[in-house]
Amino acid sequence: MDFAFLMENLPALLRAAWTTAWLTLATLVLSTLIATPLAVSGLRRETPLSRGLAAASTLMRSIPTLVILFLVYYGLPQIGIVLPALATALVGLTLSAIAYTMEILRAGLKSVDSGQYEAAGALGLPAWLIWGRVIYPQALRVIVPTWLSNATLVLKGTSVASIITIPELTAIANEIVSETYRPFEILLSTAAIYILLGSVLALAARVSARRWSHP
Amino acid sequence: MSTFMTAVSDGFPVFGQALLNAFILLATSCVLSTILGALLCVVDICAHRSVGLLVRIYSWLAQTTPPLILLFLAFYGSTMMGRAISPMTAAIIAFVFFATAYYFEIFRASYEGVPRGQFEAARALGIPPLPFATGVVVPQVIRIAAGPFVGRTTVLFKETSLASAISVSEIMSTASAYIYSGASPLLMVAIAGGIYAVINIALIALEKQLTRKAAAA
Amino acid sequence: MSAPEIHTRPRPRSWPQRPDPGIAVELRDLHLSYGAHDILKGIDLAVREGTTTALVGPSGSGKTTLLRCVNYLATPVAGEVWVDGELVGREERGGRLYPASERVLRGHRRRTGMVFQRFNLFANLSALANVAFAPVSAGLCSRAEAQERASALLARVGLSHRENALPSQLSGGQQQRVAIARALAMQPKVMLFDEATSALDPELSREVLAVMQELARAGMTMLVVTHETGFARTVADDIVFMEAGRIVSQGSPETMFSDDAPERVQSFFRRRPQTDSAS
Numbered sequence A: 001m002d003f004a005f006l007m008e009n010l011p012a013l014l015r016a017a018w019t020t021a022w023l024t025l026a027t028l029v030l031s032t033l034i035a036t037p038l039a040v041s042g043l044r045r046e047t048p049l050s051r052g053l054a055a056a057s058t059l060m061r062s063i064p065t066l067v068i069l070f071l072v073y074y075g076l077p078q079i080g081i082v083l084p085a086l087a088t089a090l091v092g093l094t095l096s097a098i099a100y101t102m103e104i105l106r107a108g109l110k111s112v113d114s115g116q117y118e119a120a121g122a123l124g125l126p127a128w129l130i131w132g133r134v135i136y137p138q139a140l141r142v143i144v145p146t147w148l149s150n151a152t153l154v155l156k157g158t159s160v161a162s163i164i165t166i167p168e169l170t171a172i173a174n175e176i177v178s179e180t181y182r183p184f185e186i187l188l189s190t191a192a193i194y195i196l197l198g199s200v201l202a203l204a205a206r207v208s209a210r211r212w213s214h215p
Numbered sequence B: 001m002s003t004f005m006t007a008v009s010d011g012f013p014v015f016g017q018a019l020l021n022a023f024i025l026l027a028t029s030c031v032l033s034t035i036l037g038a039l040l041c042v043v044d045i046c047a048h049r050s051v052g053l054l055v056r057i058y059s060w061l062a063q064t065t066p067p068l069i070l071l072f073l074a075f076y077g078s079t080m081m082g083r084a085i086s087p088m089t090a091a092i093i094a095f096v097f098f099a100t101a102y103y104f105e106i107f108r109a110s111y112e113g114v115p116r117g118q119f120e121a122a123r124a125l126g127i128p129p130l131p132f133a134t135g136v137v138v139p140q141v142i143r144i145a146a147g148p149f150v151g152r153t154t155v156l157f158k159e160t161s162l163a164s165a166i167s168v169s170e171i172m173s174t175a176s177a178y179i180y181s182g183a184s185p186l187l188m189v190a191i192a193g194g195i196y197a198v199i200n201i202a203l204i205a206l207e208k209q210l211t212r213k214a215a216a217a
Numbered sequence C: 001m002s003a004p005e006i007h008t009r010p011r012p013r014s015w016p017q018r019p020d021p022g023i024a025v026e027l028r029d030l031h032l033s034y035g036a037h038d039i040l041k042g043i044d045l046a047v048r049e050g051t052t053t054a055l056v057g058p059s060g061s062g063k064t065t066l067l068r069c070v071n072y073l074a075t076p077v078a079g080e081v082w083v084d085g086e087l088v089g090r091e092e093r094g095g096r097l098y099p100a101s102e103r104v105l106r107g108h109r110r111r112t113g114m115v116f117q118r119f120n121l122f123a124n125l126s127a128l129a130n131v132a133f134a135p136v137s138a139g140l141c142s143r144a145e146a147q148e149r150a151s152a153l154l155a156r157v158g159l160s161h162r163e164n165a166l167p168s169q170l171s172g173g174q175q176q177r178v179a180i181a182r183a184l185a186m187q188p189k190v191m192l193f194d195e196a197t198s199a200l201d202p203e204l205s206r207e208v209l210a211v212m213q214e215l216a217r218a219g220m221t222m223l224v225v226t227h228e229t230g231f232a233r234t235v236a237d238d239i240v241f242m243e244a245g246r247i248v249s250q251g252s253p254e255t256m257f258s259d260d261a262p263e264r265v266q267s268f269f270r271r272r273p274q275t276d277s278a279s
C-alpha cells in the first residue's frame, strides 16, 4: 500500500466518517424516540391501531432502505416539503429503522411479567407512567443489548445514502476512487473505518450485555 | 393516467427481467452461502479454538462492512483481473462473502439452542458422533434455524437492490433507467417497492410460522 | 474386548486386580477435582450384581459426579472404576494401560444405562425412535429388530399407546419412562439413576418409581441417587450416605434408618418428608 497516498486522502475520509457517525446517531435517536410510544400499542390487547401498526411494520421491513430513501427523496417535494439533502437522508433512514427498533422494544416489553402491569395499575397509576416508570426500566435488560447490535446494522445502512449522493463515508470513498482510480487502498481503508465504528458499538453491546444481564 | 398505463404496459416485461436477475442473484448467493455457512459452523464446532477465532473474525468483518463497499471491492477486483468478470458475478461474489457470515451466525446460534442434555445422553448411551449429528442434532438445528434463516433471506433480498450500484440490472436499476427516460420517479420507485414488498411480506409470514413451529417443539 | 486379561501373562505389581465375581460395580479410591476443587476425595464402593444401592446425601456432596464417573462422563484423576468385570476408561496396548480412546469408551459406556433428572430425550424423535436410536446407530442390530425391541420396552414401562408421540407431547413422568426404556435398549449391566424423579410432581414421580421398582425386582443392578426416602427404604438393598466428596456411612436400610445410624444420617433423613414409595 502507498502510505503517502493514503495520508493524502485520509482527512477527507475521516471527515466523511464524521458525517456517517452523526447520521447513524441521529437515525438511532429519532427512530427510538418514535418507536418508544408505538411499541407499547397492542401489548396489553389488540386494537385497530395496533393491527395497523403491525401491518405497517411488516411493510416497512419488507422494503429495501434504498427504496424508502428514493420514496422520500422524490416524494417529499411532491407534497411541498423541500429539505436539505442530509435531512432527506435522515428521514429515509429513520423510517427504515423505526420498524426494526419497534420489534426490538416489543420483544423487551414482552419479557416483563404481565403481573407488573396489573400491580401498577392497581395502584391507580396512569398508563404512561406505568410504561415509562415500571415496564420500560425492567425491559431495558433485554432491550439494550439487542438495540446496540441493531445499531451496527443502522451504521451499515447509512452507506446506502451514498446512492442519493449524501456526502457520507461511502459516497466520499467512491468520489476519491473515481478521481484517483486507486479503488483498493481507498475501499479497504473505508471498510476499516466502518469496522472501527462498528467495533465501538459492539464493545458497548458487550459491556451492556454483561452489565444488564446481572441487574 | 395515460403515463401510468404506458409505464405499466412497457414496464412490466422489463421489470420481469429485472426481477429474474434479482432472483438469480438472491438464489445463487443464498444457496452458496448456506453451504459455506454450514461448513464454517461445523469447522467452528469441531476444530481447535484458534480456528474458531478466525471464523469469528471473518464473520465480524463480513457483517460490519457495508454491502456497498463489498460490492465495489468485488466490482473493481473483477475489472482489475485481466479477464473481466460480469457485474452479476462480481455481485454474487460480494453477496456470498457477507451472506455466508449471516447464515453462519444463524446456524451457530441454532446449534447452541439444541438442549445440552441430549449431548450428555448420547454420550452415556455410547452413540457414535456421526449418527448423533445427523439423526438428532442437525434435524433440531434446521428446525430452530428455519425462521431466522427465512428472515435473513428477506434482508438479503432487500440487499440485492444495492447491486444496482455496480450496474447489475435488477429491480432498482430498472426503475432508475425509467426515471432517467422521463417516467414518473415516484411511480417507478413505488412499483419497485411493491415488488419487494409482495415477495418479502410472504417470506416474513413464512418466517413467523416457522418460528412459531420451532417454539412449539 | 479391551479388558486386560490379567491371568494369562505376568503383570507389574501394580496391575489392577479384577473385582470378585458377583460384583457389578466397584469403585476404588476414586478421586476427582475440577481445578483446585476436590469433588470426590477417595471413594470406595462395591455394588453386588442384582442389587439396588441408593446414594443419598446433601446437595453438592458429589453424588452426580460419582455417578458420572461410573460411565466416565466425568474423568476421575485417580482411582479405578470397574463395571461388569471390566476396567472402565482404560485400554490395554502392549501390556500397558492407557486412557481409553473415544471408540473404546463408547463400548464401556454401553454397559451402563443412565437416567437423568431432566430426561434429556432426543427432541426430534418419537418415543419409539428415541428407544431404537442408540442400538441402530451403534450397529448392534437392524432397524426392524431395534424397533421391535423398543416396542416391547415401551410396553414394559407402560407406554405402548404413546409410541409415536414426540417428547414435547408427553408428560414429565412419561418422558422419564421413555428415557428408562431408552437406556434399557442398550441392554446395560447396570442402571444409573440421577434424581430421576426430582423434576416431577408426586403423582408423576410415583409412575416412574413403580417402573424403577419393577426393574429392581427383575434383578437389574441399580445405583440410584435419590431424595425419595420411601424408595431408599423399601427398594434399596444398601444405602450409601455421601458428604463433601466422601462416603461417610453405609449400610442396609434397617440400620441406616434405625437409631443406631450415625447422628448425621439420622438428622439428614429427619429433615426430609417420608415420601411414599411406589408400593
Ligand SMILES: Nc1ncnc2c1ncn2[C@@H]1O[C@H](COP(=O)(O)OP(=O)(O)O)[C@@H](O)[C@H]1O
Pocket (backbone or CB within 6 Å): C034, C039, C057, C058, C059, C060, C061, C062, C063, C064, C065, C066
Ligand atoms: N463441571 C463442573 N465444574 C466445576 N465444578 C463442578 C462441576 N460439576 C460439579 N461441580 C461441583 O462439584 C460439587 C459436587 O456436585 P454434584 O456431584 O453435582 O453434587 P450433588 O449431585 O451431590 O448435588 C459441587 O460443589 C459442584 O459445584
Ligand SMILES: [Mg+2]
Pocket (backbone or CB within 6 Å): C063, C064, C065, C195
Ligand atoms: Mg446432583
